[in-house]
Amino acid sequence: MLILDELKKNDPHLRLVALVLAGGLFILLAGLWWVQVVSAHDYQVHLETQSYRTIRVPAVRGKILDRDGHVLAENVPRYNLSLYLDDLRSQFSAAYDVEYARATNSRAHYIAAQEKKLGRALTKAERKQFAFSRGQLRQLGVQARARAAAGVVARLGEIMGQPLAFSPKDFENAYQKARAMPYPILKNLDAAQIARFEENYPDGLGADLDLQSVRSYPFGTTAAHLLGELHRDNDSVPGEEAYFSYRLPDYRGVTGVEGKYDSVLHGRAGVESVLVNNYGYRQTNDMDSAPQPGETIVLTLDLDIQRSVEESLVRRQGAEARAAVVVMNVRNGDVLAMASSPTFDPNDFAQGWPPGKYQQFQESGAEKNRATYENYAPGSIFKPIVALAALEAGLNPDATVDNPGYVMVGRRRIGDEAPVGKYNLRKAIIESCNTYFVTIGLRADITNIVQMAEKFHFGESTEIFAGQETPGIFPTLKQVQSPGWRDGDSANICIGQGKMAVTPMQMAVAYAAIANGGTVLWPRLVERIEPQDAAPDETATNFPAGLVRDHLGVSARNLQILHDAMLAETVEGTGRPAQVPGLQICGKTGTAQVMNSRNQETGRTTWFASFAPYEHPRYCVVVMVENGTYGGPTCAPIAHDIYETILQKETTRAKTLATVK
16 A cells, blocks of 8 residues: 555656556566467467477497407498488478379369269269368378389489389388488498499489498308397387487397397497477487497407318318307317307398398208207217226226127117227227226216216306306216116216217317316306497406316326327327327217117217317317217318317417517
């Protein structure tokens, strides 16, 4: 009331101030009314027509290198020829006008025909039934867009000098769901195609080159099972945003190194914001957060040895052979090579399968990593372990066992392909005499053999590929001491058959332990992990070599006896095809029968397990071939090729060091 009382006073200055305040208040109220009431619809339309979409931008996947820095897996730019739908709006509009005019003309002819038939003009109500429905108008739009896009694609085909496929259904799906994104019509252009497009492309056609990063394996099928597979997966990983309007193509590692270390290699996706109008077309875009690249993995793998392994498998047994090879450093457990055959090209998983090739891949059984994920009876390559258990139990290596060509275990007769005669340990290893090993194994007692096998960790995973490896099969002490266990079961174990199965990787670990003096090592495949774009305070994560899993606890004398016998195997016995001049190799061949439910032989698993050099072992080579003849002629020649490569590398390295000094 005080304000009103003051206004009643005859004070012109005060009245002026009051009028100014009242006028300002009126203007504010009028503006508020204009914004809230009159212009509300305009603002609402503007809000609807200007909205943001988020795009998940995949990170660059980390590289995979061999021990010498050779790139085994990397990311390369791939150019796609794509339509940009926001640039095609004028073509869409023109095509719609044509479609609408055609539909209108058709409707007019139909109406005229009806009027002629009735002999009168149609009433307003009758004409109304011929009006276009929303669905019909929408379909006209679909047809117009498809016609316009098909015309552009045909023109691009002329420019590129090749016909380009166009699917109206796929195009419309992209238009409805990802209008702000480029629509690819020709993927993975080579240099010649890129040059042709750049030289001949006219402005305003609504197409351009779209750059994407794609996984590439420069050496194709080399080390495919070790590197592993990628499968398309655009989902967010832990730590990323969960919701995106659009997701660019991304991948997830499934097997091999790509699978086991996917969280390291994958990196962290970025976020791009795109402003779109009410038609869904892109207006502007901003990168909210840049993708963080994955880390680089350096393997223990030696590319030269790996390639030698795979080339030898193909040359000796053919590309379709079902086989596996493992090469290991016996002193520190480093896996220098690991191959499985048949193999595949991991580029097909990352970049797309050519027509019909995926079916061939499935039919060949190439997806299975036979080095770690298949069970095999070891046959005679298990005999050195039986010999070691017997030696530790007191076997005299010079004592002989008479071989009449078979051995009786109860009522069961076990045949022997070794020549009839007397055998000591050395001769039994050379000739792979079943009679000798069954005899000494039963004398030593199956419990001692099982206890020795437990130190090698048969029946357990080597953990080189978690979740991608079979643990194999081997009886426990409880099983062999149960009433249901028979001497025949023990006899089978003594010759590497029966209730047991191994992987080539397990046998490589075992032979490495025999070679290095009795230390069972964890196999190491990854040497270190390095940041791809290392900051000054970032360092590599190193994986220590030579991690000890167990000790055999056997005497050096007994190991030496075994080494001497295995050296004689490659000098005088069935392992002779493995010989390499200048390198003494200790080895054991093996052939295990594959039997069906009727106890009929359906195939053979052939082996050659070895280490070298005899004087100071450094390398272990295990070769397995399914359906071979015998271990000697089938597998030993492959080992020969591998050792020859190893010797050449060592010779070259020694010369290089001598030159440097």
